[in-house]
Amino acid sequence: MALKQTRGASRRIEPTMDQPAAGDIGIVNLARSEAAKAEITIRPLRGNISVLMGSGGNIAVFSGPDGKLFVDAGISVSRPKITATLAAVSPDPIRYLINTHWHFDHTGGNQWAHAAGATIIAHENTRRRLSTITRVDDWDFTFPPLPDDALPTEVFETDRTLSLNGAAIALEYYGPCHTDGDISVELADDNVFITGDTWWNGFYPFIDYSTGGSIDGMIRATEANLARVTDKTIIIPGHGPVGDKSQLAEYRDMLVNMRDKVAAIKKQGMSLEEVLTARPAAAYDAKWGRFLIDGFFFTRLVYAGV
Ligand SMILES: [Zn+2]
Numbered sequence: 001m002a003l004k005q006t007r008g009a010s011r012r013i014e015p016t017m018d019q020p021a022a023g024d025i026g027i028v029n030l031a032r033s034e035a036a037k038a039e040i041t042i043r044p045l046r047g048n049i050s051v052l053m054g055s056g057g058n059i060a061v062f063s064g065p066d067g068k069l070f071v072d073a074g075i076s077v078s079r080p081k082i083t084a085t086l087a088a089v090s091p092d093p094i095r096y097l098i099n100t101h102w103h104f105d106h107t108g109g110n111q112w113a114h115a116a117g118a119t120i121i122a123h124e125n126t127r128r129r130l131s132t133i134t135r136v137d138d139w140d141f142t143f144p145p146l147p148d149d150a151l152p153t154e155v156f157e158t159d160r161t162l163s164l165n166g167a168a169i170a171l172e173y174y175g176p177c178h179t180d181g182d183i184s185v186e187l188a189d190d191n192v193f194i195t196g197d198t199w200w201n202g203f204y205p206f207i208d209y210s211t212g213g214s215i216d217g218m219i220r221a222t223e224a225n226l227a228r229v230t231d232k233t234i235i236i237p238g239h240g241p242v243g244d245k246s247q248l249a250e251y252r253d254m255l256v257n258m259r260d261k262v263a264a265i266k267k268q269g270m271s272l273e274e275v276l277t278a279r280p281a282a283a284y285d286a287k288w289g290r291f292l293i294d295g296f297f298f299t300r301l302v303y304a305g306v
Contacts, residue, residue, distance in 0.1 A: 026139065026140055026141055027139050027140075027141070027292070028104060028139055028141045031056060031075065031104075031105055031292075032075055032077060032104075032108075035054070035055045035056055035074070035075035035077055035078050035105075036077045036078075038054040038055065038078070039054055039081070040052055040053070040054040040055060040078060040081040040082055040085045041053050041054055041085075042061075042085050042086075042089065043242070045190075045192060045234050045236075045242065046190045046191070046192055046234055047187075047189070047190040047192075048062055048063045048064050048165065048190075049061070049062050049187060049190055049192050049234075050063070050089065051236055051242055052074070052082060052085065052086075054074075054078070054081070055074030055075045055077075055078035055081070055082060055105075055108075055109070056074045056075040056078075056104070056105025056106060056108060057072050057074065057100075057103070057105050057106040057196075057197065057238045057239055058072065058236055058237065058238060058239065058240075058242075059071065059072050059073060059074050059082070059109075060072070060185070060192075060194050060236050061086065061089075062164070062165065062167070062169070062187060063089065063090045063092050063165070064092065064164065064165025064166070064167075065092070065165060066092075066095060066164050066165045067092050067093045067094060067095030067096075067117075067164070067165075068086070068090075068092045068093065068094045068095060068096075069094075069095060069096040069097075069098065069162075069164050069165075069169065070094060070096070070097045070098065070109075070113060070118065071097075071098045071100060071185050071194050071196075071236075072097075072098070072099065072100055072106040072107070072109075072196070072238075073097055073099070073106065073107060073108065073109025073110055073112075073113050074105065074106070074108055074109045075104070075105055075108040075109070076108040076109055076111065076112065077108075078108075078109065079109060079112045082109070083116075093116070093117050094113055094116045094117055094118040095117065095118060095119065095164060096118055096119050096120075096121060096162065096164065097109075097110065097113040097114070097118040097119070097120045097121070098120075098121050098122065098171060098183070098185055099120060099121070099122035099126050099130075099152055100182060100183055100184075100185065100194070100195075100196025100197065100238065101122075101123075101126055101178060101179045101181050101182045101183070101196055101197060102122075102125075102126045102129035102130050102134070102179060102181055102211070103179065103197065103208070104143060106196070106197070106238070107126075107130060107146070107150075110130075110146060110150040110151070110152075111146070111147060111149060111150035114149050114150060115149070119153060119154060120150075120151070120152040120153055120154070121152055121153075121154045121155070121156075121160070121162070121171065122152035122154075122155055122181065122183070123155060123156065123157075123173050123181040123182070123183050124155040124156065124157055124181070125179070125180045125181030125212070126152060126155070126179075126181035126183075127151055127152045127155045127181075128181075129179070129180075129181060129211055130145065130146045130150070130151055130152070131145050131146070131151060132145050133145060134210075134211060135210060136208060136210045136211070137209075137210050138206070138208070138209070138210065138297075138301070156171065156173070157173065158172070158173050159171060159172045159173065167187060167188075167189045167190070168188060168189070169185065169186070169187055170185070170186040170188065171183050171184070171185055172184050172186070174198060174217075174220075174221040174224060175217065175220065175221070176212040176213065176214065176217045177198055177213060177214070177217035177218050177220060177221035178196070178197040178198055178205065178206070178207060178208060178213045178217070178218060178221070178238075179197075179208045179211045179212055179213050180211055180212025180213070181211075181212075182196050182197065182198055182221065183196065184196065184198070184224075184225065184228070186228065190234075191230070191232055191233050191234065192233070192234045192235075192236065193225070193228060193229050193233050193234070193235050193236070194235075194236045195221075195225050195235060195236065195237055195238060196238045197238035197239065198218060198221040198222060198225060198238070199222065199225060199235070199237040199238060199240075199243075199248060199251060200237055200238060200239040200240050200251075200291070200293075201235075201237040201239070201240030201241055201242075201243040201247055201248075201251070202240045202241065202243075202247070202287070202288065202291075203239060203240050203288055203289075203290070203291040203292070203293065204281075204284075204288045204289060204291070204293040204294070204295070204297070204298035205218060205238075205239075205255075205293065205298075206292065206293055206301070207301045207305070209301070209304055209305070214305040215255065215258075215259050215301065215302045215304075215305035215306065216259070216305060218255055219252070219255050219256055219259060222248070222251065222252045222255060223252065225248060226245065226248055226249060226252060229245050229248065230245065231244070231245050231246075233245060235247075235248060239291070239292075240291070254284055254288060258280065258281060258284070258298070258299070258302050259302055259305075259306060261280045262275060262280055262299060262302040262303050262306055263306035265278060265280065266303060266306055272300065272303050275299060275303055276296055276299055276300065279295065279299075280299055281295030281296070281298055281299050282295065
């Protein structure tokens, strides 16, 4: 999916030939219409764990005789494609859906997953955000509350362990980082770790200041992720390809360097407009700026938090 954010940016970024401008319809509607067109791909990873891609954020699926566990549920319009893809893999029913955080591209499938039998589990702040009207200024979008049957029914504060298919599944709250409700999911028996949107593998991440996110929180969460994984861990990011510890470390270095760079020039008294003109992300853009968040947008997100 090639999208470019323009709405709400201080500086308008012109769309390239093959990338539509988000400014006209907004980034949320654009992501939804892209998902409607996208094919869903499934990739087996290790043991009974697979990842589905093509509907907003990545969806991890753990299958077995007790039923399936989903980590995140994509965008609602993808339901027929997701169910068809999964039916081809195994007939196990959906028992649990874990929401890594409240964003629409991870919780859009809550209602249908619940109707299919899933118990939805999330951090308490995720449920709170989904239960009320929530505005994200940087997306210029106001989300209505989800219907009651799409809300998480089991919430926790710091951590929670589930048992399914003979495995222990560990959920842990990061503290405020990408939003104020992000959690990690670890399937330790298979050495698979799921970061939600604390990690965008190969891309600048979005940081949702409207609901408690910050650049410092993102860096803290990334350090916590690095401390939890080894060179053999398969790491499923919120967006981007499945990755490993060395890629996660490279992402941490980019976040830290950008934070330090932007903080230093902001301290000299530069306005946001002047910082954007200085282009502190220029050296990173070719590698990290090719998805939703370009270098200007990411600089603005960092500037807001230093
Ligand atoms: Zn998100």
